[in-house]
Amino acid sequence: MHPYSVAKxxxxxxxxxxxxxxxxxxxxxxxxxxxxEFYIVDKLRMTPPLPSELFPGVLVSGSSEAGLAAARDxxxxxxxYPQPADREPDYSNDAVDSGxxxxxxxxxxxxxxxxxxxxxxxxxxxxxxxxxxxxxxxDSTWHKQLSQxxxxxxxxxxxxxxxxxxxxxxxCPYLVGSYDRVAAEIARYIERGHLTVILxxxxxxxxxxxxxxxxxxAQQMVPR
Numbered sequence: 001m002h003p004y005s006v007a008k009x010x011x012x013x014x015x016x017x018x019x020x021x022x023x024x025x026x027x028x029x030x031x032x033x034x035x036x037e038f039y040i041v042d043k044l045r046m047t048p049p050l051p052s053e054l055f056p057g058v059l060v061s062g063s064s065e066a067g068l069a070a071a072r073d074x075x076x077x078x079x080x081y082p083q084p085a086d087r088e089p090d091y092s093n094d095a096v097d098s099g100x101x102x103x104x105x106x107x108x109x110x111x112x113x114x115x116x117x118x119x120x121x122x123x124x125x126x127x128x129x130x131x132x133x134x135x136x137x138x139d140s141t142w143h144k145q146l147s148q149x150x151x152x153x154x155x156x157x158x159x160x161x162x163x164x165x166x167x168x169x170x171x172c173p174y175l176v177g178s179y180d181r182v183a184a185e186i187a188r189y190i191e192r193g194h195l196t197v198i199l200x201x202x203x204x205x206x207x208x209x210x211x212x213x214x215x216x217x218a219q220q221m222v223p224r
Contacts, residue, residue, distance in 0.1 A: 091193030099196030103174040127167035183217035
C-alpha cells in the first residue's frame with residue numbers, strides 16, 4: 001500500500017471518530033519490490049487534515065535489537081511477546097515505551113476459564129507438526145524465544161499458557177484463569193513497564209466483555 005493511502009485512512013478515521021488510532025508495523029512476511037530513491041508526489045494535500053493531538057501512535061516489534069532500534073528512531077512503542085510476569089525484565093525505566101501481545105481467557109472461576117480455553121484450543125498433532133516446521137524455517141526472533149519458553153514453564157498454577165502457540169493456532173502467549181488471577185498477572189506486567197497491550201482477537205463481543213473485567217481489576221491492583 002502506498003504511504004499516502006495509509007495516511008489518508010488515518011486522517012479519515014480521526015475525522016469521523018475524533019479518536020487517535022495506533023498503527024502496528026508488522027515486520028517480515030511480505031515480499032517487497034521498490035525502485036527509486038524517494039516517492040514522488042506533486043501538489044499533495046491531506047484532506048481532511050488531521051489534528052496534531054490525533055497523530056497516530058506507532059507500534060513495532062521489540063523482540064530483536066533491530067526492532068528496538070527502529071522503535072527508538074520512530075519514537076514508537078516496542079511490543080514484545082512476554083515471558084511469565086515473574087520472569088519478565090523491568091522495562092519501566094527504558095527510554096523506549098514498552099508493550100506486550102497476549103491472548104486472554106478469563107471467567108469468574110478459574111476452572112470455567114480453563115474449560116473454555118481447552119475447548120477453543122484443543123491440542124492436535126497436525127498443528128504441532130506445522131509449528132515445528134515453522135520453527136525450522138522461520139528467522140523470527142520472537143518465534144524462537146516463545147518456543148524456548150515452552151520448555152521452561154514449571155508452575156502449573158500459572159495463568160501463562162502456550163498450547164495455542166505450540167499447536168499453531170495463534171502466535172502469542174495466552175493468560176487463562178479467574179478474573180482476579182489474570183488481572184494480577186496483567187498488573188505485574190504493567191509494573192514492569194508494559195503500558196500497551198495488543199490482544200489476540202477475541203472471537204465474540206461477550207469475550208471482550210470478560211477481558212474488560214480483567215483490565216478493570218488490574219487497574220485497581222497497580223500501585224498509584
